[in-house]
Amino acid sequence: MPSCWSKRYESTELLEKYFKLAEDTTKEVRNSTEHELNISYGSSERTKYDIYGTNLPKNAPIFLFIHGGYWKEFSKDLSGLVVPNLIAHGIKVVVGGYDLCPNVRLTEIINQIKLLTEKILTMARLSGSQCVWIGGHSAGAHLAAALIHDQNWLDLIASHGLLTLLKGLVLIGGIYAIEPLLGTSLKDCLNLSPDEIKSYTFAPFNESDVTEDNFIALRDLKVIVTVGECDSPIFIEESRRYSRRLIKLVDNVEFLFLRGIDHFDIIENLTNKEYHLSKVLIKNLTTRN
Numbered sequence: 383m384p385s386c387w388s389k390r391y392e393s394t395e396l397l398e399k400y401f402k403l404a405e406d407t408t409k410e411v412r413n414s415t416e417h418e419l420n421i422s423y424g425s426s427e428r429t430k431y432d433i434y435g436t437n438l439p440k441n442a443p444i445f446l447f448i449h450g451g452y453w454k455e456f457s458k459d460l461s462g463l464v465v466p467n468l469i470a471h472g473i474k475v476v477v478g479g480y481d482l483c484p485n486v487r488l489t490e491i492i493n494q495i496k497l498l499t500e501k502i503l504t505m506a507r508l509s510g511s512q513c514v515w516i517g518g519h520s521a522g523a524h525l526a527a528a529l530i531h532d533q534n535w536l537d538l539i540a541s542h543g544l545l546t547l548l549k550g551l552v553l554i555g556g557i558y559a560i561e562p563l564l565g566t567s568l569k570d571c572l573n574l575s576p577d578e579i580k581s582y583t584f585a586p587f588n589e590s591d592v593t594e595d596n597f598i599a600l601r602d603l604k605v606i607v608t609v610g611e612c613d614s615p616i617f618i619e620e621s622r623r624y625s626r627r628l629i630k631l632v633d634n635v636e637f638l639f640l641r642g643i644d645h646f647d648i649i650e651n652l653t654n655k656e657y658h659l660s661k662v663l664i665k666n667l668t669t670r671n
């Protein structure tokens with residue numbers, strides 16, 4: 383559990399503080415910004431997204447954020463920490479919700495994220511925005527990564543002229559292997575089939591288990607993989623391993639190891655302009671390429 387590795391507080395206190403800060407900041411952001419909440423992209427209660435910075439120019443860059451919580455907890459309504467700094471720099475932020483396990487299977491969640499991404503890319507095209515980045519935290523980084531390992535979906539969005547609008551992914555404290563989770567209480571909740579375990583493991587322990595990707599269409603995509611020094615050692619190892627796999631898949635891969643940072647202040651600090659990851663996000667989303 384990532385919360386056990388923080389040097390700031392013990393696990394329960396850390397999670398309590400993180401949830402409270404996330405909730406309070408989201409409320410503040412909703413009081414102080416132009417936004418639109420709860421736009422449906424699917425048929426269920428949670429398949430909704432919020433847009434922050436609706437007063438920004440129509441063609442502003444867009445950051446789509448996918449929250450974490452081991453695919454079984456957390457929500458878009460606790461995801462406001464990523465918003466204020468980005469909209470202050472002219473970037474619209476979309477925060478997506480999705481159904482959770484065990485109510486739905488992981489495959490269904492991944493399908494929801496594909497649908498959401500397609501909607502947001504379509505919205506970008508209609509409003510003249512040339513730049514969409516997708517960010518995910520923890521299990522949300524896994525969901526974002528799942529997008530670039532599905533050739534059929536990539537072909538679909540490419541055939542609609544949407545793939546060129548997707549400029550990059552930023553994967554924050556992500557999970558890229560399923561196997562290590564099967565020894566935890568998550569096993570029953572996720573109830574994954576052997577096929578799902580294989581398909582959704584993007585950084586296998588045995589690197590020779592990686593099926594060779596040959597997705598030419600992804601050549602121009604940039605992927606930033608970042609993880610904190612005080613995250614769980616297995617998360618750090620998976621991030622390194624997944625970065626190595628990505629080098630074969632996309633031309634522009636950046637691995638950022640954040641000293642002194644844990645699984646939760648990696649997101650909390652995004653409200654701070656001086657935080658390295660804030661600067662990286664702003665630079666990448668505002669530089670024309």
Ligand SMILES: N[C@@H](CC(=O)c1ccccc1NC=O)C(=O)O
Pocket residue numbers: 383384385386393397450451452453456519520521522
């Ligand atoms: N039970 C987990 C909580 C957790 O992993 C988490 C909670 C909120 C947002 C992201 C999280 N991490 C991964 O998806 C822990 O103790 O670290």
